[in-house]
Amino acid sequence: MSLRAARQPQRQRRVLVVEDDQAITRFVSLALEQEGYQVQTAANGAEAIAQVEQELPDVILLDMLMPVMDGWEFARRFRERWNRKVPIVVMTAATNAQERAEQIQAEGFLGKPFDLDDLLAVVERRTRGRNSTLSP
Numbered sequence: 001m002s003l004r005a006a007r008q009p010q011r012q013r014r015v016l017v018v019e020d021d022q023a024i025t026r027f028v029s030l031a032l033e034q035e036g037y038q039v040q041t042a043a044n045g046a047e048a049i050a051q052v053e054q055e056l057p058d059v060i061l062l063d064m065l066m067p068v069m070d071g072w073e074f075a076r077r078f079r080e081r082w083n084r085k086v087p088i089v090v091m092t093a094a095t096n097a098q099e100r101a102e103q104i105q106a107e108g109f110l111g112k113p114f115d116l117d118d119l120l121a122v123v124e125r126r127t128r129g130r131n132s133t134l135s136p
Contacts, residue, residue, distance in 0.1 A: 013037055014056075014058045015127070018063055048060070048069075059126040060078075061089050062104075092111065
């Protein structure tokens with residue numbers, strides 16, 4: 001590693017949690033913040049689009065069944081505008097979480113209820129190496 005790279009400050013990796021269940025949102029946000037992530041939240045897909053227009057996160061954790069704009073519509077609009085710049089991880093209580101993820105071509109999935117270790121592992125895997133240092 002060069003001295004210049006060693007001196008560049010690390011920035012917090014950003015996670016957008018799109019979930020209408022406030023208890024799950026609080027749990028996920030607290031767990032990720034304790035691990036050093038910067039967390040933004042949205043209660044539905046429309047709020048998430050507004051958040052993403054302000055700043056692209058490093059990963060999106062996406063519930064599928066939400067009011068106003070569901071996960072399918074959010075994913076369609078997001079991919080239409082930003083393509084695959086940010087990985088999407090589906091969080092769902094559906095019997096087959098992998099199938100839901102495949103429906104929107106997500107990069108990962110978490111079946112609810114999920115284990116804290118599984119949450120941290122999937123977020124780490126999907127954010128590793130993504131813009132981990134500030135530009136000079």
